[in-house]
Structure formats: C-alpha cells, structure tokens
Amino acid sequence: EEAKPKPDTVPPPEPPKQDLIEQQRVAALAEQKADQLKKEQEEKRRREQILLEQEKQEAERQKQLEDVRKQLALAEKKKNLEKERLKQLQDRRLAEQENAEKERMQELLDEEARQAQTGAGGQDNDLTARYAAAIQAAVTQNWNRPESVPPGLRCTLRIVQIPGGDVISANVTSPCNADPAARVSIEQAVMRAAPLPYRGYEKVFSREITFNFKYDGQG
Template sequence: MESTADQLRAFGLSVLFHAALVGLFWLSARYMLTMPEESAIGEPIRATLQASKADLARVQAAIDASERTPVEPKPEPEPVAAKPQPLPEPIPQTSDVPLQPTPQAPQDQPDTVDQERIARVAAEQADRLAREQEERVRQEQVDLTQDILRQQAAERRQRMREQLEEIQREREEAAKRTRREEQRLQQLADLKGAAAATPGPVAPEAPAGDRGADTGLLAAYKAAMLQTADQNWNHIGAPELTHCRVRFTQIPGGEVINVEFMSCPYDSQGREFVDRALRKTPMPYSGFEKVFLRKVELTFCYPREECTR
C-alpha cells in the first residue's frame, strides 16, 4: 500500500503536469492572437474546409479524450479527492512507544512540582542517612581507639606498679639482709670480746672434727645461724612454745642443700615454713671458715624469748 508521502508526491506531480499543460495552451493562444496579419498581394483566397462527418466525430472524440486525460493515457492513480485529506505527518518520537492511531482520553498527569519535591526530600533523606552512618562508623572507631588507649594505659600503670612493688621488695630485702649482717657482726664482736676477757683453763687438744677452733667462735657461729633462721622464719600459724628440731646440711658458702626433721610436731605447712627459712638465704660463712660445720642441728620455737627460759 502506498504511503501518505507517495500519495502527496503523485498528487503534486499531477498538479504540476496539468498546470504546465494549461500554460502551454495559454501561450499558444496568446501567440496566435498577437501574430500580425501579413497582407498578400492580390485578392484574398477564400477556402472552405470540407470534412466528412466521420472526421468530425474523430476530432470531437480526441478533444473529449484530451480533456479527460490531458497528460498521458496511463490510468490515473486512485482518485485523491475521494480519500479524506491526509493528516499532517507526525513528529517522529524518540521513544519506542508506537504512535497511537486514535487519540486517547487524557490521563491524569502527576504534578511535576510534587514529583520534584518528593525526589528532593528523598535525596535529602538519603544524604542524611549516609551522614549518620558515616558518623556512627567514625564514632565507633574513635571509641575503639579510646578503649585500646585506655587498656594500654592501664597495662602500663599495672606494670609500673608491679615494678615499683618489686623494687620496694628488693629494697626491703636488702635492708633486712643489711640489718641481719650488722647484727651478726655485732654479736660476733661481742662474743669474741667476751671470750677474750674471760680467762679459762688451758684448752685441751681439740677433738676431731672441729679443726682445732676455739669454742667461742663456734658458739658465735651457731648463734649467727640460729638468728638467720629466725629472721627468715614465717612463724604465722606455728603453735607457740612448741619445739621443732631439725638437721640441715650445708656447703661452703652457707647454702643449705638438705633439711631433715628430727622431732617436729608442726603440720605440713609449718614444716614447709621451717624448710623455707633454712633455704631462703645462705647461712653465715664469712669469718667462720675455721668453725664451718657441714651438718647443723637447730631448734625452732616461738616466741624465742619464752622458749629459752
């Protein structure tokens, strides 16, 4: 089927053809009317056109045919006048929606202002939610960092406290050792002075095992070992006025390597405290090399003043 453009093109060509034909007839008639008549010499000749009826009929038929089809004997296309006037060519649309052959009823179009407002509100809400989420994440990171810093600070403080406590304990132990050593030296000096001031009989030959040492130095040595054991002894929980006899073995330098309980009614914890008291620090050795004893017997009792009465 021919399109509207093809029909319009055919109609235009037909109009131009008829207009050209009419113009040609008009120019021919004008030329004939304006042509000057030339005078001929002599009498004018009169002639009469003799035509038969058949010739006249053929001429009349040709004239009628030319009026009906002035251009060409081809059959004309479908009469344009019989069809309704073509609608103006619609503007091509960019969307894929096909053209509606007939106009549709007007539809309710949403308000453009409302759509813009809704879109703006939605965009603002999305931005606000994004900012809130970002702020929450940042705050969580800050809180986590602060927690880590607080934990690290607490750990540093704890380590410092432990170091200070250790230093304090070491100082106290050093002070205790210093006091014990001073007391031992003072006792040793007192014992030596007392032994020198007290005249006695001629000492007999020293028995085997004491290396010929004098009894005063040996007594001072035993007293110093007892004092060292008492200072190291934690007597909390020990029954009062209860004697606990032990024998320990030491090596040169005063280090105790073995402890034996000879007669001790203390419980397991009390005995453990006695064992620790003997092994905690070396027994006195410097100055007592001549009277050094490998095996020594001591008696633990609390309070010492009451036990010796």
C-alpha cells in the first residue's frame, strides 16, 4: 500500500526579535527628538525675528524722537532770535519816538518863548491868542487833574468841533509829556468844557484846531 503524502503545514510566525523592537523604539525616539528640536529652532527663530523687529521699531522711534527734538530746538532758536529782533526793533522805534517827542516839545517851548518875546502880530493874531487863552481857561476849569501830574505839563490837543463850540472829538497827540491817565483826563476835560468859547471868536473859528494845553502849577 502506497504511503499517503502529508499535508503542507505553515510554520507559526516567529516572535519579533528583541533587537528589532529596540531599533524601532530608538528610531521613534530619534524622530520625536528631531521634531522637538525643529520646533525649538523654529520658535527660537520666531523669537529672534520678533526681537529684531522690536529693536528696529525702537530704533525708528528713537530716530523720530530725535528728529522732533531737533525740530523743537530749531524752532525755539528761531523764536528766540525773532523775539530778540523784535525787541531791538521796538527799542529802536521807542528811542526814535522819544527823540522825536523831545524835539517836538522843544519846538513847542521855543514857539511859546518866541510868542512871549514878540507878542501878538496884528489884530487876527491877537484874537487867535485870546481864543486860545479862552479855550485853555475853559478846559482847565473842567479838568480833574490827577495828583501825579507835575507842573510843566505840555500836551498837544487835536479838537474837532462845530460852529457854536460843541465838541465832536478831542485827542491828545504828540508832543505830550503826560502819562496815559493824565492824557485821558485832559481829553475828558475838553468834552466837559463843551461848548467851547465861540461868540466873539467867529472870525478865527475852525472846525479842527490844534491846541497846546499846558499846566504850570496854577489852577
């Protein structure tokens, strides 16, 4: 009798070898470490980029601040130079005005002296002199003289009036050696004195007159 062939049998798989498992574990750990290192390097680059950007922004901010400081310093310098220039100009103009005021005052005093020496020349001049004296008296009577006004006051008045002596305006002009308060008091005196002397002076009446008001300690 022939022997029957034995059926083929698949041998059971061999269990994984220990060294293969260890290799896989080591490979997995290596990959994990590589990923972690990559992430850390990326994070480091990101932080460095942020830091560089912040430093760049700070440098730009400092530059802008420095530009602003320079502009402010330049503006302040220009302002001070302009103030000094204006002060010098103002001082020069004030000195010129004071000199002109002194010259006009001296001319006024010289004219008074000449009139006192020569007297009135002609009937009209005599009437004009009496007209001026009448206005002086009327204004002085209505003048509330400030206590600070010393004798020797001389002020030129420009008066606008209408026939009859009613005053439209009265303004102290140069030359005048009175302070502002005294000037105002003289202008007010003219307005209170209105109507100014008129009857008898029609011949020398003028709508606009320049009158030299003076105070020498009387009245």
